[in-house]
Amino acid sequence: MVLLALLAILAPALAPWDPNRPDVRKILDAPSGVHPLGTDQLGRDVLSRMLYGARVSLAVGFVSVGIASLIGTMLGAAAGYHGGVVDATLMRLVDLMLVFPRFFLLLAVLAFLRPSIWTIMAVIGLTGWMGVARLVRAEFLALKEREFVVWSQAVGASGLRIVWRHILPNAMAPVLVAMTLGIPAAILTESGLSFLGLGVQPPHATWGNILNEGKDAIEIGWWLSVYPGLAILVTVLSYNLLGEGIRDALDPRLRQSVGRIVTRR
C-alpha cells in the first residue's frame, strides 16, 4: 500500500509516456516492451494513464473520507454528548440519509452540478458521513458516563474542552477503522461514477474512466478493461485488509473470543 501511494506520488517521474499525448500510429497497441500495458483508442500509454489515475483515485479517496469523517465526528459528538432533542434530531437525519440509495442521490446531485474532481470529492464526502456519526455517538454515549469525564465536569471544565480533550481522543479508534475502510469504498464509488462518465471528466485519467473508454473497445483491447480494474481491486483489497488489521489490533474483545474458540477445540 505504501508502494501504491509512492507510485501515485511519483507518477510524473515513473510514467514512461505523457498520459495525455495521443499517438495515431499506435492506436490500440497490445501490451509490449514499449508500452507495457498497451495503448488506448487515441494511442495513449495505458500504464502512464493508470499511474496518473492512481493519483486521482487516491486523492478522491482520502479527501472525501476526510470530509465524511469530519462531518460524522462533529455530528456524532454533538448527538452523543448532548443527548435528548439534539441526539434525536441528528439520528433521524442519519436515518433519512441512509434511506437514499447513495448512487441515485449522487447522480441527482451531480446532474445539477458540473462534475469535476472537487465536486466528486465533496459529494462523496457529504453522502458518506452517517456511519462515522453513529460510531462516534455510540462511543460518546459510553464515555460520557465514565469517571474521568464526570470528574472534569465537576471541576468545571467547559463542554467544548471536555469533548475535545477528554472524550474525543478516546473515541477515535473506531473512527480510524471506519476511515480506513471508507477510503476503498470512496475509491469504488468514484471509479463507478467515472465509469458511467459522470465522475472525473476526461482528459483527466482515472481508473474508472479508462475502463469506460475501454468498454467501447472491449472486443479488441482487453488490456484496457483488465488492468485498471485490477488496480482498483488491489488498492481496495489492501485498504480493506489494513482496516481489518487495525480493527483486530484495537479491539481486544475480538482477540479474546478467537482465543476462547481455539482453547475449546
Added chain:
Amino acid sequence: MLRYALRRLLLAVPLLIGITFVSFIVIHLAPGTPGEVQTGDLSIQSDRDVQKLLMELYDLDKPLHVQYAKWLTRLVRFDFGRSFSPDARPVLQKIGERLPITLLLNVVEMLIIIALAVPIGVLSATRQYSMFDKVTTVFVFVGFATPDFWLALLLMILFGVQLGWLPISGLRSLNWEYLSFWRQQGDFASHLVLPIIVATFGGLAGFSRYMRQSMLEVIRQDYVQSARAKGLAERVVIGKHALRNAMLPIVTVLGLSLPGLIGGSVIVESIFAIPGMGQLMVQAVFERDYPVIMGNLVIVSTLTLGANLLADVTYGLVDPRIRVGARRGRR
C-alpha cells in the same frame, strides 16, 4: 404485533417528509439563481427554454416555502411533471414502465444472495479455520474489493465475446418476435444471467460474512451447548437451534443494505443496457432531464423506505423478544 407494525409505520412518516425535503434541496443545488441551471453545451435559446420550463415546474420565482408546498401537493397527487426530453411524456409513466424490471432484478438477486449466503456462512462458522472457511474468507475479501462494473466487463469479454455463450446487452434478442413463447422466456432469462451474477457477487460476499459472524456468536451461547448436552444430533442443533437465532440480525442487515443493492442496479443496468430505473436515471442525468431525475430520486428512496419497513416488521414477526419489548414500552 399490529401495534408494533403501526408504530414503525408512524416512524416512517417523518422520514418520508424528509425524503421530499432533501430532494427539494437538491433542486436548489444549482449555482446562481435557481433558474440559471447549467444546461451544459446547449444553445442559448434552448438554455432559455429549459430555464422557463424549470421556472414553471418548480415555481422558482416564488418564495421558498410556497415552492416547497406546491411541489409537495403535486407529489401527493403523484404528479412528477413531464419529461424534458423530446417525447415529453409524464415522468410517472416513464418510471412506471421501467420499475418492474428493476424490481425483478433486485428480488431475484436478494433470493439468490440469501439462498447462497446462509449455507456458506453456516458452514464456515461451524468449521471455523477449516479449508472451506479460509477459501470463503479470501472470496469475501476479493468480493468486497471487486468493482462490479469491472466484473461485468470481464464476464462480457469471457462469456459474451470469447465464448459467445450469453448475450451481453439488452433484454431480448433481435429475433425475439419470431420465437415461440417458451423460447421467448428462455431468451429473456439468458439475457438476465450475467447482470444477476454481477449484481449478486458483491452482496453475496457481505452477507456470507455477516452470516458467519452471527453464527459464530450464536454457537457460543449456552442454549446451543445445552441442546448438544441433551444429546441432539449436531445437525438438529445447528439447523434448528442455532440457525434460527443466527438469522435474526441478518434480516436487519438485509433491510439496511437494500439502498446499496438498488443503487448498484444503476451500474449493472447501464452496462448491460437493461431498460430499468437505473439506466433511466443515468440517461436523465446526461440529458439533464430534471423532472425525471427528481421523480426517480423520490420514488426510489420511498421504495427503499417501504422495503426497510417490511424488513423491520418481518424482524418483529420472527423475533418474539421485539414484540415483548414493544408491549413493555407501551406501559
